[in-house]
Amino acid sequence: MGNASQSVKTKKAPEIMEASKPDTATRIQDVAERLFVEHGFEATSLRMITQQAEVNLAAVNYHFGSKDALFESVFMRRLAPLISGCLAELDELEQQGGKLEVEELVKTFIRPCLALSKDPSRGGALFVRLLSRTLVENHRQLREVISQQYSVFVQRYSVAFHKALPELGAEELAWRMHFAFSVMFNAFAGNDVLKIFVRSQVVSARDPDMIVKHLVPFVVAGLTSPA
Amino acid sequence: MGNASQSVKTKKAPEIMEASKPDTATRIQDVAERLFVEHGFEATSLRMITQQAEVNLAAVNYHFGSKDALFESVFMRRLAPLISGCLAELDELEQQGGKLEVEELVKTFIRPCLALSKDPSRGGALFVRLLSRTLVENHRQLREVISQQYSVFVQRYSVAFHKALPELGAEELAWRMHFAFSVMFNAFAGNDVLKIFVRSQVVSARDPDMIVKHLVPFVVAGLTSPA
């Protein structure tokens, strides 16, 4: 009997793959990721997921244990590598010494986001949108898991920004980081507030490179503006 | 029989109000507004609403016709005055002549948002949070209604910002406005991305005046940074 609460099995890919579909569990994750983004967690039923993934309804509970556990699995699958990528860039930047430039610091966050956005095999920009939905809906249990594992992420950036902007007080810096990450997240997620009001906006071209080109100067200007 | 599709009745307040509850319809709107913010549209059941509003389940369909119509009603009740407020400020600023300063332009948007955030009788910051949820969940029909009625809002600000920042091209300006409104909306909505990762952030103090104090310089710096 398939033990429910265990995490997704690491399974050898079949030797002979006649351009076949991925794992059942992976297929579920892929479809769930997209549907959670489109409809939100609570509005996405297991029936929608299993039908589109072309698996049996019970497969979700078999492989993941529950709908909640599926969500956590879908979420962590993308979050962990993204955070690792940012921290790796941060390590590299800090180790190469010299003055810590704000722009370079911003780019240590933006580059992994950009790479993710351009990689369809990792869901492209889907995860950033999922993140922004998760931010708005608040999954308490998920928040706990995240904050337990990744609080170092914010701490590292706080320290780094403090070094790069030593003239700012702690509170002022916290506000600016709050604003900066807010813009960046929403830019990658494609949350265009103005698009509610007008049908087609110039910005609607979703080319990630274009986002970055305009995003970096905006954020850096906000962060470095005189206190 | 209470005609469903008509909008909420404008009803004279009872002459003698012994500190009584508001209208049934208003009570429903107030509770729905809060619950839509907390749980999202689809995850908020009519039973949750009617129980907390202490009205009968059928009252929603009687007064508003459907759950969708209730949402539209809840949304428009706040949006219309907010937009009007912004446009009024914009009119005043433009009529007083002189060079159009970016900071003043930004404040024509921020002041009505701030006023709304500080007015509990209009739901305080609730609506901005509702707006940011609605942005992420996409109600197609609501989007249509909004864009039909309020596309002038974006057009007016586009023209004004073009005057205030004549050195910027149309595309560059669109991007910056996109970022600027994104920060402002999320700031008022209290969407703190970093709060996912760390339990208590310095920014967590939600004083609207504090938000504005730090928000304006950040946004203005981003908007006016050299091209």
Place this chain on the structure above:
DNA sequence: TTAGTATTTATATGTTTGTTTGAAACGGCA
């Protein structure tokens, strides 16, 4: 091939959803 496990399937349970209904209660006006 066979034994045993891993996975998939069909089916069932009990709950909750939005909406509808017909009757009861209310409130102003004759």
Place this chain on the structure above:
DNA sequence: TGCCGTTTCAAACAAACATATAAATACTAA
């Protein structure tokens, strides 16, 4: 008072929901 339009009420509806279970199938190791 008695009437009548407006509002509230309890009950019921089918549809969709998450989850559980046992049988059926696919697969692997011996």
